[in-house]
Amino acid sequence: MNMRYGLTAAACALWMTLSGCTGIEPVPENLMRPPRLTPEQIAIEDALNEAVLSKPILRYPKSGEYRSAYIFQDIDHDGKEETLVFYATENDPSARLCLLDQREDGTWYSPCELAGAGQEVGFVAFAQMTHTPNVTIVIGWENPDDLQMTLGLYTYDNGQFRSVLGFDQKNPGFEQYLLDDLDRDGLDDLLLLSSRNDRGRLHLVTERNGEAVFADSQDLSDSILEFPGVTSGRIFLDDLQRGIFIDELVSGDVLVTEVFSMENDKLVPVIYQDMESPLSDPEDGSEPKALPSLYDQAARANITLDPDMTAAPICEDVNKDGVIEIPTAELMPGYEEQEEAERIYLTEYHQIDGDFLRRVFAAAINREGGYRLEFPEEWIGKVTVVRQIENGEWSFREYHEEAKEPLEDLSGELARIRVVSQKDYQDKFLESYVKIAERGVFTYYGYVPKDVDSPLKVTIQQLTKELFALI
Ligand SMILES: [Ca+2]
Ligand SMILES: [Ca+2]
Numbered sequence: 329m330n331m332r333y334g335l336t337a338a339a340c341a342l343w344m345t346l347s348g349c350t351g352i353e354p355v356p357e358n359l360m361r362p363p364r365l366t367p368e369q370i371a372i373e374d375a376l377n378e379a380v381l382s383k384p385i386l387r388y389p390k391s392g393e394y395r396s397a398y399i400f401q402d403i404d405h406d407g408k409e410e411t412l413v414f415y416a417t418e419n420d421p422s423a424r425l426c427l428l429d430q431r432e433d434g435t436w437y438s439p440c441e442l443a444g445a446g447q448e449v450g451f452v453a454f455a456q457m458t459h460t461p462n463v464t465i466v467i468g469w470e471n472p473d474d475l476q477m478t479l480g481l482y483t484y485d486n487g488q489f490r491s492v493l494g495f496d497q498k499n500p501g502f503e504q505y506l507l508d509d510l511d512r513d514g515l516d517d518l519l520l521l522s523s524r525n526d527r528g529r530l531h532l533v534t535e536r537n538g539e540a541v542f543a544d545s546q547d548l549s550d551s552i553l554e555f556p557g558v559t560s561g562r563i564f565l566d567d568l569q570r571g572i573f574i575d576e577l578v579s580g581d582v583l584v585t586e587v588f589s590m591e592n593d594k595l596v597p598v599i600y601q602d603m604e605s606p607l608s609d610p611e612d613g614s615e616p617k618a619l620p621s622l623y624d625q626a627a628r629a630n631i632t633l634d635p636d637m638t639a640a641p642i643c644e645d646v647n648k649d650g651v652i653e654i655p656t657a658e659l660m661p662g663y664e665e666q667e668e669a670e671r672i673y674l675t676e677y678h679q680i681d682g683d684f685l686r687r688v689f690a691a692a693i694n695r696e697g698g699y700r701l702e703f704p705e706e707w708i709g710k711v712t713v714v715r716q717i718e719n720g721e722w723s724f725r726e727y728h729e730e731a732k733e734p735l736e737d738l739s740g741e742l743a744r745i746r747v748v749s750q751k752d753y754q755d756k757f758l759e760s761y762v763k764i765a766e767r768g769v770f771t772y773y774g775y776v777p778k779d780v781d782s783p784l785k786v787t788i789q790q791l792t793k794e795l796f797a798l799i
């Protein structure tokens with residue numbers, strides 16, 4: 329079956345993938361000109377049609393880095409890319425993976441394919457999970473209405489797919505995954521996260537005797553609603569030990585963070601729900617008191633107001649030193665009595681220091697505006713933010729507790745940040761503002777009032793060059 333049809337949707341999708349123009353609709357003029365890769369696109373599509381008995385219905389991975397139906401990757405380490413295609417047929421809705429490879433003469437053919445463990449593809453990723461040079465294909469198979477994925481791990485070798493997931497392994501469902509060489513032995517370890525039972529669960533998949541096995545698992549928090557963030561990196565500044573940092577939204581709109589490291593093929597809990605509280609060390613000889621554990625210290629309100637946006641704040645390497653910081657959120661001074669929707673928080677980022685979280689960075693984060701303003705140490709607890717209703721501007725003001733309406737008190741103003749979109753550009757209002765950055769249709773301006781008489785004052789250079797950052 330050698331159908332050579334012109335510009336079908338599939339061919340367009342393939343063209344976009346091959347030319348790297350994901351997300352941009354190809355304009356007809358460009359398609360009328362024969363693109364250099366057209367013969368190859370057709371050859372790949374022909375090879376697929378030849379390999380599949382009835383017409384393939386392409387399946388697109390729903391999340392992750394690889395979203396197109398045709399995925400190009402050198403999975404057998406021979407220096408040339410193979411093509412992976414997920415598809416189903418009208419007679420059989422189960423997703424299958426077809427591999428397309430090139431013969432010596434450059435023609436495309438399909439040496440093998442495999443049946444998936446679901447009708448849909450949650451994600452596909454590529455990793456180095458075994459000592460063979462061949463890449464491990466990591467697939468999350470999914471079924472409609474099923475909230476969890478099933479793991480598939482495969483290599484391609486000598487014209488065959490091979491499952492590298494140890495035989496007879498229990499294969500628990502999961503919703504999120506992370507790949508990282510947690511124990512730094514040169515091979516990727518796979519972490520799977522599940523929230524579907526009373527307690528969440530973290531599973532470790534790692535290499536043992538040439539296969540990937542479920543080597544360990546650990547409980548996560550009670551009643552997890554979702555995982556807004558999962559990341560990995562160093563845990564401490566003076567140690568290369570790596571960890572997975574799991575942000576969990578739990579009932580009550582609270583965010584917590586659990587951290588696990590890995591040693592001898594086992595997960596090592598660093599911050600976890602059941603960890604013991606440290607005891608105080610009173611100097612007056614009285615009874616020691618239980619202090620909040622690292623887990624309790626990291627608990628924070630979800631400060632995202634829009635339910636369609638991911639919960640925040642979540643862990644990240646905010647200061648780019650390789651160590652992942654854990655955030656907390658403190659209400660800005662003067663907001664204690666304000667409605668939830670009006671509240672503005674100071675986000676503080678911490679590293680682990682013994683039994684305590686130690687702040688290394690703090691910022692006011694304007695997520696709608698897409699920027700943050702770092703708070704210098706001396707501002708914390710003394711400076712607050714006032715949102716101007718009419719233009720969305722954030723005004724940073726020294727907070728006077730004794731003032732009757734502290735949020736309206738302009739006298740202590742230290743700085744302003746304004747985001748202007750092209751359509752509401754009003755030049756004359758911005759004469760005394762300094763342009764900081766541009767992104768898309770938005771331009772960011774900073775302003776520092778003249779003659780500020782305060783030890784907290786910043787210069788326009790500090791504001792625009794040091795404290796401001798796009799997020
Ligand atoms: Ca190859
Ligand atoms: Ca490893």
Ligand SMILES: [Ca+2]
Binds near residue numbers: 644
């Ligand atoms: Ca860091």
